Amino acid sequence: MSKAAVKAKPDTKKVTENTSAKTNGKSENIPQGGPGGKPQMPKIDSKTVKRLLSYIFSHYKMRFFLVLICIVVSSVVNVISSMFLKTLIDSYIMPLVEQTNPDFAKLTKALTTMACVYACGIFAAYLYQRLMISISQGVLKRVRDEMFEHMQSLPIRYFDTHTHGDIMSYYTNDADTLRQMISQSIPQVFNSIITIVAVFCGMLYTSWYLTIVVVLFVFIQMVVVKNVGGRSGKYFIGQQQSLGKVNGYIEEMITGQKVVKVFCHEEEAKEEFDKLNEELYESAYNANQFANMLMPIMANIGNLQYAVIAIVGAILALSGIGTITVGAIVSFLQLSKSFSMPIAQVSQQFNSIIMALAGAQRIFTLMDEESEVDDGYVTLVNAKREGDKLVECEERTGLWAWKHPHGDGTTTYTELKGDVRLFDVDFGYVPEKIVLHNVKIYAEPGQKVAFVGATGAGKTTITNLINRFYDIADGKIRYDGININKIKKADLRRSLGMVLQETNLFTGSIMDNIRYGKLDATDEECIEAAKLANAHDFISRLPDGYDTMIDGTGGSLSQGQRQLLSIARAAVADPPVMILDEATSSIDTRTESLVTKGMDSLMHGRTVFVIAHRLSTVKNSDVIMVLELGRIIERGNHQQLIAEKGKYYQLYTGAFELE
């Protein structure tokens, strides 16, 4: 019991805190209901149970078996200990009472035996808990690891169609309920069931008349649990709803707190809050009220049962029906106490098991998501030139080649140049809605190709197709003359450097973050890349320079600085093709023109795809494509497009709003 309290509490807290920080999730902060707090009753899916058990059995069969034995031993000892009082009174004390010179030797022996039995029980209890730790933690670690590994293999589509908050909660809330279930609920329910069976047998053995009384009371308890528990469950749902509302309101207001202040809107903000807060109070009060009542009611029904058994037992003993002794009544009373406790426990565990299974089911759904398929067989290898032939080699030569094995057993090597061509490409994120129509693009090695167009015109979509985050519906994409479907995804992506508008940095030092582009890069290479991206200056000004620790959100760095870092990260990877998706949008134009100088040298000899809102960024491109509603409507360089006096011209002269 105390174990549960120690563990479960704080980490649910930490976990939820983290979730809410990451996802702005509203539902995550809702604490699980207390005893009897049952949200909707999801059905127990036998497949989920089986799968979950298979995690236990596949690796911990022996241990789990041992656990079962230990639980049986420990429950039996429990029952014996309740029965012991009867034996003690009937077989030892009562006879001794009659004797004039009592001999305690037999009693001593009996007590010693009991001590041994108890020792076994204690040992069994310890052992099963000890084993359960490694089982539950082992299973959890496996589930966690498998889940993460699988998540990494999922296609981008999955991440685009699921909210991060939902995925995050698989690791936090769902994994947490799972842990509680494996380490606590399963053993406890098992323990309770065995105890119930054992005690029931003991009761039947002692007196089956009295057993009927007990069964009657169990029935009453069930009814109470159903009514009071059910009512509290209803209110708990209400509590979760009002909690969600309060959370949502707090979040909205605190996010906009500065606006609230600027408009001196504090009083109104308080008023609305008070209303929601009062609602939450009402539902929390009701929910907990019934939950709190459940235990005293159950306990006193137990007491009532005790009294009734005593009376009935006495009547039976006196009237001689069922040949019941005083010791028997006493030990039956003891047994009846051991009987109601596990029943209360099981009814409490039931909810958490259902909740855990629902969590497990969600986790398994994630694990069952189909991984990104990769049937490419063309790989990227280091190469060197021997005569006019390319030969594969181990060391880094700076020269790369596509290794293309053919059906007839021969292998050809094609130099990696960065020639990307799209032929009549159609694409839709969902089959019903095509967002790209008939797109043709020819990017020769070393060219800078720019995409311009309103949000939703399909600029980013095109880049998503080149690196195969998504697969095209119709048409063809060739990379150095090879159909990209034949290229192994990892190798394809390695040859493409991406810099995105949303700069995602990782917790670690600045150096680590730059090195992310090329894990074996030396410090010098990283610094060189930072200089190229014009990031060196601001990094050097940081207190710890390149060793400054940053976290994923980049905290202390401005958006512009983070963009510079992500450019450096791509630069160190040194890919032949680069995709810059609004990579400089948060860098002011003056700094940008400085960065551009570095970028120009960075882009030299590479094929570069640029997406930018700001036309000054794309002006010097070799080709500019103007996209509208998934079609390329204009193409040409800056001068040609200006001369055309089309959409681009309008954009450039500011007659049109890009949104």
Place this chain on the structure above:
Amino acid sequence: MIRRLLASVREYKTASFLAPLFVVCEVILEVIIPMLMANLIDYGINKSNMPYIIQIGVTLVVCCLCSLTFGALAGKFAAKAAAGFAKNLRKDMYYNVQNFSFSNIDKFSTSSLVTRLTTDVANVQNAYMMIVRTAFRSPAMIVFSLIMAFRINSEVALVLLGVIPVLAIGFVLIFSNAHPIFEKVFKTYDKLNNIVGENLHGIRVVKSFVREEHEDKKFKNVSQEIYELFIKAEKIIIFNMPLMQFVIYISMILIAWFSSHLIVSAHNDPALGMTTGQLTSMISYLMQMLMNLMMLSMIFMMIIISRASMERIDEVLQEVSDLKNGDNPIYKVKDGSVKFNGVSFSYNGSDKFCLSDVDINIKSGETVGIIGGTGSSKSSLVQLIPRLYDATKGKVLVGGVDVRDYDLETLRNEVVMVLQKNVLFSGTIKENLRWGNPEANDEDIVRVCKLAQADDFIEKFPDKYDTYIEQGGTNVSGGQKQRLCIARALLKKPKILILDDSTSAVDTKTDALIRKAFAEEIPDTTKFIIAQRISSVEDADKIIVLDSGKVNGFGTPAELMKSNKIYREVYESQVKGGNDDE
């Protein structure tokens, strides 16, 4: 700290007292019940005294029913007290947050404030309920059980007294050893969640750099760390149950041993000494006492655990706004002139200034453009005018008076700033605009929307001005949002209007129209315009060029074009391409 938090109990004090009161009543009955049961056995069953059995039996049933009622009432009041306490805590925190200055807000991140107001309060609420219900129950139970045990037989009861320290020391040892490890586990959990979060957000980066394995390894290392720490901590915690069982069993055997001797010598006669019925009660009391000791240790743990939450709540409650009205605040702003008098500013009050030695004088009604690179403290400069922050050194004067001498609300009603990170709230467009002026009528609203060039697109919405804006304004485009925010600010009819990069997502043509409307319709309002786009400021009366927190140039656009290198560079990087060809 605890006392400070408890101040929020307020109107729920009655419930907080009633709950333990009923608990004590319940406890008394619960202690009496085993005694009655013992009598039932000794005088009733053993003596075959049927009327007595009935009499005691009925008493027992009545006691149980009373105990049930008291228990239920205690539960009810405990729920009320805890829910009410939580409500007041949330309220107090929220109200205090409303008093926060900008620098107070900066100190806490949004997500951390939300967590404090929700999860942390929930933790404290649970702990409080637990305390109200059990903190009295368990000690009372232990004391009463001991008293009853001693009344039955003081010699045997000594056994009970003896096991308390054993158990207590055991619990303390277990918890004090395990607690630090658990703390570590939770920190590691944070690390794990952080990795997952970063991977979710940066999945495109991970995939495009083909770093799946790298991330897998990172994750598995932390996962392994959690695994090991958890096992280490639980290895200690599981001694709990064996310890408990050990104590129970040992005391049972000891009690059985001593009692049987006593019973035998007394011939099971209550008049002479101990009886079998009393033995049964003794065992009951033993169990009651031990169970409650365990409960007590659990409460202890809960308090320790919720301590972190309490501390975090207390931090918010203790945070005092560092912007206060002066003693004799001024309620009138004369005009829109602004003067910076040797102003230096740093966010944390250190001497690493992000603005230093700013001396600028702006006349009422002027339009002032502010340009400068990323991180040149453009926003910091203008935030001093509505006193969102206080200058660290020097003075900011509005209408010739130090901003610190104004009543804050008066000042902010006259100096309105459209923030860079602006927010619309869930509600209709009208509701959002009325933030600027709750009494504004429909004509006012349409007028400012026309000024901000927002009327056109609003009229195109099916519900026009009653269009519902989703939380965070996700259903309007960035440019539309910016224009709505400007309209909202205009509704205040301020003497000074500050636009902090507020038209960045608006196209240049509309941007120009907004500025034209400003010049024509609100000529007396002093306007500050921070912009990336040079075209947004080139027709301003004055331009401030900022570079790393220092004023690099101040003057008319034409002057700066001649004298200021940065201005010229920015100008050229943006305008040059427009009319030539490279």
